[in-house]
Amino acid sequence: MLLKHTLLYLPAQFVGPLFQLLAMIVWTHVVDEHTLGVITLITATHELLQIGFLAWWSQFALRFLGRYQDVNDAPRFYRTENAVLLASLALQSAAVVGILHLVIAPGAGTGLLLATVAYVITRSLNLYIGERARARQQIRVYTIQQVFGPSVGFVLGLVLIKLLGQSPDWPLAGYAAAQLAAAVIVLPWIGWSHRLWPIDREIVVHALRYGLPLIVGGALGWVGLNASRFIVNEMSGVAAAGLFAVGYGLGQRAAAVAAMLVTAAAFPLAVKSMEQHGDQAGMRQLANNSALLVAILAPSLAGIIMLRTEIVHLLIAAPFQAVTLAILPLSTLAGAIRNLRAHFGDQVFLLQNRTRWMMAIAAIDASMTVALSALFLPRWGLPGVAGATVLAALAAAIVSFSIGFTRFGLxxxxxxxxxxxxxxxAMAALLRIFPEARTMPVLAAHIAAGSATYFAALALLYAPSLVRMLRPRPQHSGA
Incomplete structure (x- = not known):
């Protein structure tokens, strides 16, 4: 069941994040450090605003939407949903304008303001519609939300940059246009209503009780993930933030792309197992999910570490290479640890409705990231900041898994x-003997050889299980 659902979600989980990863590489060749710094800080700011103003409702919908599907409950959910979305988008828009003026780009022009607000609104809609689609297993809707904005938006932004210049307005405008199209396209396939009133107080109270700890935990998680960018911006300037963003963003994106290949289908299956068969069934499903997650994360992390020099020299523009080479392995390791915690350790608390634990764990990550980044930057520069994120992620993961093992039977x-x-x-041993690739075809060959070695080794190690799976079942005919 897990493998089947994972394969169905695979296009969405791969293509969208792949274009986000590709965008980070391409931007180094077409914009300068300052422009890249502004773009990455705006997208990071939106992540915080989405966590603060909408994630509580998104997580509630993902967990409990199935309970509001009959003819009596669906209309009251849709009305309440519309009111929540409208309020959330208004608050996010006001907040991002203030942050843009005060922190990211003082004196920003009207074009950047409009592009930023449009990006925030449309990206929030895509993220919410996608989570809603996961809850209802609407894979086509989810795929459009995940793929259309990152891919078409990237192409539009690139065209606008080529035609109109290196302003950060144009990539944001390109993404906003594509994200709006993605939201409009799926309207005929999703249940929704035009009405905003009356709001159902029972639903709102339930969502707040479930989601408020997630707001705090999510905001703290954002601090752990993104505070280092803003600390670099504050202490070293927006150009340094742009340099840091490449290696740090690539590592985080690479880990996220790997994790997202298998996580979209995983948590809903754990919820279903728990709802139908009890706590132990849900925990067993989580364990099965984690095996598939590690099977993707481990070779991805090892491959990036072993091939980091050729990846950076072949893919990243020269002004960004030195810093990226130093940061990439550390940021990928931090990303892998955080994804393992988020999609395995912390999901115990979501299943058990103990979301307050997530706040405490996220606070560890956030506080250590801020303190260590500020401490390490003057001493070890940008690589020191990346190292700080590894230590913070590791500490939070240790606490999360310790609680899961001792209190909830994980x-x-x-x-x-x-x-x-x-x-x-076995894969890393093979990659270690290869000389550095000087061309893209050789790099592709190294990646293919490493992947083939990894999967061949897995096939040998799982040979008895594979034989049982492939063995024809005996046919029983009735007499």
């Missing part, structure tokens, strides 16, 4: 993990 799929580690070591 278990590791040890047999699967051992096989994955052995296969990853």
């Amino acid at each position: 278990r590791l799929p040890v047999g699967h993990l051992v096989r994955i580690v052995v296969a990853t070591i």
Whole structure:
């Protein structure tokens, strides 16, 4: 079931994040450090605003939308949903204008203001519609929300930059146009209403009780993920923030792309198992989910570390290469740790409705990121900031898993993990003997050889299970 749903979600989980990763690489060749710094700080700011003003409702919809599907409950959910979305988008728009003027780009022109607000509104709609589609297993809707904005928006932004110049207005405008189209396209396929009133107080209270701890935890998680960008901006300037953003963003995106290949289908299956068969079934499903997650994260992390020099020299523009080479392995490691915690350790608390634990764990990540980044930057520069994020992510993950193991009966799929580690070591050993690739075809060949080695090793280690799966079942005929 998990593998089937993962394959169905695979286009959405791969294509959208892949274009986000591609955009980070291409921007280094077409814009300067200042413009890239502004773009990355605006997108990071939106992530915080979305967490603060909408994620509480999105998580409630993902977890409980299935309970509001009959003819009596659906209309009151849709009315309440519309009111929440309208209020959220208004608050996000006002907040991003203030942050843009005060922190990111004092004196920003009207064009940048309008493009930023349009980006924030349309991106929030895409994210919410996507989560709603996951709850109802509307894979086509989810795929459009995940793919259309990042891919078409990237192309539009690139065209606008080529035609109109290197202003950060144009990439944001390109993304906003594509994201608006993605939201409009799916309207005929999703349940919704034109009405805003009356709001259902029971639904709002339930959503707030479930989601308020997620707001605090999500905001703290954002601090852990993005505070380093703003600390660099404050202490070293927006150009340094642009330099840092490339290596840091690539590492985080690479880990996220790997994780998202398998996570979209995973949590809804754990929820379904728990709702139908009880707590232990839900925890078993989480353990199964984690094996697939680690099977993707481990070789991705090892591959980036082993091939980092050729990746940076072949893909990244020269002004960004030195810093990116130093930061990329650390940021990928931090991203892998955070994704493992978010999609395995912390999901225990979502299943058990103990979301307050997530606040405390996110606070560890956030506080350590801020303190260590400010401490390490003067001493070790931008690589020191990346190292600070690794230490912060590791500390939070240790606490999360310790609570899951001791209080909620979380278990590791040890047999699967051992096989994955052995296969990853085999892949890394092969990559270690390759000389540095000087051309893209050679880099592609190295990646293909490493992937083939990893999957071949896994096939050998899982040979008995594969034989049982592939063996024809005996046919029983009735007499």
